Amino acid sequence: MKLLSRSEELVLLTVMKLQENAYCIPIREELIKVTGRKWSFGSVYDPLDRLEKKGLLKSYLTKPVKERGGRSKRIYQLTSLGKRSLIEVRSIQDALWDRIPSLEADTEKM
């Protein structure tokens, strides 16, 4: 299986963090807050859809909510496959990081 892309990884992590409240709006807010960058709706929907198709996420609909014009929320959850891929990415990154002496020291030199 392919490695996760960075945006997928970020979305997955955010979903993990938000737990029961992991639907589009909080996910986007969280992402904006953490990254300090602009996230359009589309840039959140896309990875969510893709991850769900790949089976890294699963979702369910809540009861209709008044604030949403009587519409449901779609709450996302990580599947075990999702969790495993996160761990996989993490371990690969860690391995890579471990192999280099010290990035901070390097940049300071330059």
Next chain:
Amino acid sequence: MTMGRKNRFTPPALAEKILGIIYSDKGQFTHLGDFEEMFLNICESRGLNYARIWYWIQVMKSLPGFIKNKLYWSTAMLKNYIFIAVRNVIKNKGFSFINVTGLAVGMACFLLIMAYVQHESSYDRFHEKSGRIFRLLAKESGQDGQKSVEEYEDSFPEVMTPLLVSDFPEVKNATCFMGAFQDKAVLKAGEKLFYQSGLYADRNFLEIFNFPLIHGNSQSVLSGPNTIVITEDVSKKLFGNENPIGRRISYKETRRQYDVVVSGVVENIPQNSSLKFDYLLSLETLRSDKSNSFMFDNWNVANFHIFVELAETGDKAEAEEKLTEFAQTKRDGTKLALQPIEGIHLRSQIREELATNNEVRYVRLFSFIAVMVLLIACVNSMNLGVACSTKRAKEIGVRKVNGANRRQILHQFLGESLFLSVLSLFAALLLMKMLLPRFSLILGVELKPDLLNNVFLLLVMAGTTLFVALASGSYPAFLLSALSPVRSMKEHSISGSRSGKLRNILMVFQFAVSVTLIICTVVVFRQMNFIKTRELGFDREHVVVIPIKEKETLDKRQVLKTSFLELPQVKGVSVSSGLPINIRSRLINYVFMRDNGEKVTMDITFDYVDEDFVDVFKINVLRGRNFSKDFSEDKYGILINETVAKKMGWSDPIGKEFSFMRNKYHVVGVVKDFQFATFHHQIEPMVLFNEIGSNISVRIYPGDVPAILGSLRRIFEKTTQSQPFEFYFLDDAFNKLYQKEMRTGEIFGTFGGITVFIACMGLFGLAAFMINKRTKEIGIRKVLGASVAQIVTLLTREFAGLILLSNVIAWPVAYIIMRLWLQDFAFRVNIGIWVFILSSALVIFVSFVTVSVHTFRAAASNPVDTLRYE
């Protein structure tokens, strides 16, 4: 759900709707919900207006991607659909050919009949004021306060015209005109000479009717004496391309001759005009000629047609009432009526029409047949479509598996049938072009549909194409789009009972209509044949009729008679007012006294005939004797027919008295009942008076007819110059009485043939398909020992049942239709069971031949080949 949204900020409704469309197939509830929640958040932080703008921006951002996607996929799919459609047409060449031919024939018939219907109902509507133009009609009733049912007539004295305008506020304008005294008068300009037919018309003629003038002013062209208005064609013939205004024409009829000046040129008369003429001679020309003075200012000479234009406020019924009141002062018992000019062509039945007209029920009947033919063609196409669809099942399965939804497949198949029907339309247009002459002949109308400028026909064409596409494509489309992908992947799964049943019903319908039309054709022709061969009670062969049309000839009729009799080829001559094929003078509710004082009321038909009438027409005198010159009292003698004698209860009627129109007559003889009206009527009581009339009937010996006619002409022209020699044969006139019926027969025949053709084409295709499906079964049967005959029987049985069933349905339908049609005839042919059997046999035979092409091939095929078929 929406309850909770009351009194809250909501996003703009329109924007929400657009988003709803964009996200129609992606959990729209959640996406829209996200947007709405966000909208509320923004509302709280930045205010409602900002939120609204934000929401709209979101919509705008979503649109481009959405449109791009949609376009991309729809063109991609469209390309694929077209590709598949074309490939299917090419792959199933036979089927497509049958399908398109059937549809094209059906559509061509339908369009032709629509063109005909349009033409027929457009008569006289081109006049700007056509809604307010009426023809004046008069109905005379008999003396003694007795009503007469003589039909309406449209001849009036000229003096009446100005009175109509001055005395009746309802009448805004009136025009009178009359046909020229001769069918064709001579128009001569310089050396060029042509025979043309035309009218004498007063100055209002061109103001009421819209015959646009190319040269001249409509108010003045006909006002002076010795002026003539000619049509464009005549102008071209006489003067070429020069301006004809002011040119001289010498106008000549047998007894009249005028030098006239061209004062105007009108556009050629449209085909759908009841008034037809090549020229209009001003009425003043006639008036200024002293020899015609008897026609003018004379209430007793009625030879003008009068048309009136009612004022916008004028009420037709009121005007009629006032006119009748006025007419009563001139002649007792006259009733005047106004007939709308638009109704002349289809709804008028007066004694002598301006032009041959039609009946509305025939137009309706033809339209109905046209619709049936179109329906049959659609049914055919539908049948073939359903049959072919099994082959497409796998394609649909694959499409569905790849994510096509039902609507897409529906659209695909409807699109394909639209493609076919457009193809058929073009074929139909070609066919129309080829069929037009033949069709015009049957209907007796020269149709020249100018397709590109005819909005009605273009609409009909578009409508027909769409209708055909929907009617023939909808069922296969619905059937196929509903398939589950799993089922459709298995072959034959949709030739299941449902579609098979429908196919059978449709086929039964097709053949039922075909058989019905054929039975109708046979019955109509049989009735016509019956009429032609039936004993009329007189002999209509070898009689030349010369109608007398004006006074001088009328004065000389006795001279003519004696001179004609001198010819060796002439057997007898009679001068009578009516002819035995059509005696129409009639009094109704006439009261007679029987011998025992009992009163008898009857309608009585009468005619004035001379003493040779009975001999010339070979009518049998049963009792008493014919009129004779030897008895002076015969002036008050009458001949009655058997029916009168029966009604009066006279066993020996000779010498019985008979009062009629204030005179006493006595019966001198009884003639055998003869058919003096069309076969629509029973033989009624009839009386012949001894007086001469205005039709000269000459019985000739069979032989060199042109020579005899030449001799007659020579004598005629020597005796009288006032009238050209015109004649007709009695049996031609007789046949003309049944022209409409003959036409009906031909229409039934033609369309019956066409429906059988279309139905058989469908059958041909269907048989090919069904037998193809059973190829293996046939192979196995043959291997197990079935003979060719057995297999043919097996295959034919399936169709035979259906065709027999459709016959069974068609029989009562045809019977009822023909019973209704025949009810118009007092004398009708027995419909007879053999007509049904024969028609059915014909259809069954044709369809068996059609099917057998396939069955024999299938049955004769080598099982080795068929079983290897995989």
